[in-house]
Amino acid sequence: MFIVIDGIDGSGKWTQLKRVTEQLQSLWKTVLILDFPRYWEKSAFMVEKYLNGEYGKEVNPKQASIFYAIDRFQAYVDVQSDFKNYDYIISNRYVSANTIHQAGKISDKNERKEFIEWLEDLEYNIFWIPKPDKTIFLNVSPQMSQKLVLKKEEREYLKWWKKMDLHEEDVDHLKNAHASAMEVVESHSDWVKIDCEEAGEMRNIEDITEMIMEEII
Numbered sequence: 001m002f003i004v005i006d007g008i009d010g011s012g013k014w015t016q017l018k019r020v021t022e023q024l025q026s027l028w029k030t031v032l033i034l035d036f037p038r039y040w041e042k043s044a045f046m047v048e049k050y051l052n053g054e055y056g057k058e059v060n061p062k063q064a065s066i067f068y069a070i071d072r073f074q075a076y077v078d079v080q081s082d083f084k085n086y087d088y089i090i091s092n093r094y095v096s097a098n099t100i101h102q103a104g105k106i107s108d109k110n111e112r113k114e115f116i117e118w119l120e121d122l123e124y125n126i127f128w129i130p131k132p133d134k135t136i137f138l139n140v141s142p143q144m145s146q147k148l149v150l151k152k153e154e155r156e157y158l159k160w161w162k163k164m165d166l167h168e169e170d171v172d173h174l175k176n177a178h179a180s181a182m183e184v185v186e187s188h189s190d191w192v193k194i195d196c197e198e199a200g201e202m203r204n205i206e207d208i209t210e211m212i213m214e215e216i217i
Ligand SMILES: Nc1ncnc2c1ncn2[C@@H]1O[C@H](COP(=O)(O)OP(=O)(O)OP(=O)(O)O)[C@@H](O)[C@H]1O
Pocket: 007, 008, 009, 010, 011, 012, 013, 014, 015, 016, 148, 149, 151, 152, 202, 203, 204, 205, 208
C-alpha cells in the first residue's frame, strides 16, 4: 500500500509519519519511507534554489511543479526495484504538495482545476511515477500552521538568516494553499482529510496517529 502524508506547513507530517511507521512496524509490517523534496540530492537542485528565492517570486506554478516532479522521478528510479519488498510505502509529501502549494497560487477556480489536471498528467503519465493508494491530508488552519512553523528549528536548506522559507513567510500563500487543498479533498476520492484541530487547539499527537491508522490498516 502506497500512502502519502501531506498538509500545509508545520501540520505535523513528519511527526505523524514517524509514529505511523513505528506502529506499523510493531504490527510486523515492513515500511519504506520516502521524503520529498530530497534536499541535497542533485535532482532537487532547482527546488532548493527556488525555495531560497533565487529565481524571485515570479516563478509560475507550472515551472515550480516541474522542479519538484524531476526530484520525484529520480527518487522513483532509485527505489523502484524495492517497492514490491515492502508492505507499506509512506511518503512525506508527494504530487499532493504541488497540488496544494502551486494550485493555491492560481486564483481562478477553472484555471486551478485545469492546472491540477495538467500536473497529474505530468507526474503520472509523462514521468510515470506511481499513484498513491491514499493521500492523508493533515488539516490545520493557516493560522495554526504559522504557529507550528515558528516552533520549529531553523532548517538546514535555508540560509542562516532565513527562519521561514519563500512559502512559509507568506500568510496569504498558506491561506490559498489550504483553500485549494479543501477543494482537492472534495474532488479526489483517494484523499482523506484528518482534522488536526479542535476548538482552535491542536489535537493530541497520539489521537491524530490513531485517526490515520484507522484509514490505512
Ligand atoms: N498534534 C500536535 N500538537 C502540538 N504540536 C504538534 C502536533 N503535531 C506536530 N506538532 C509540532 O509542530 C511542529 C511541526 O511538526 P512537523 O515538523 O511534524 O510538521 P511538518 O508538517 O513536517 O512541517 P514542515 O511543513 O515544516 O515540514 C513541531 O514542532 C511538532 O512538534
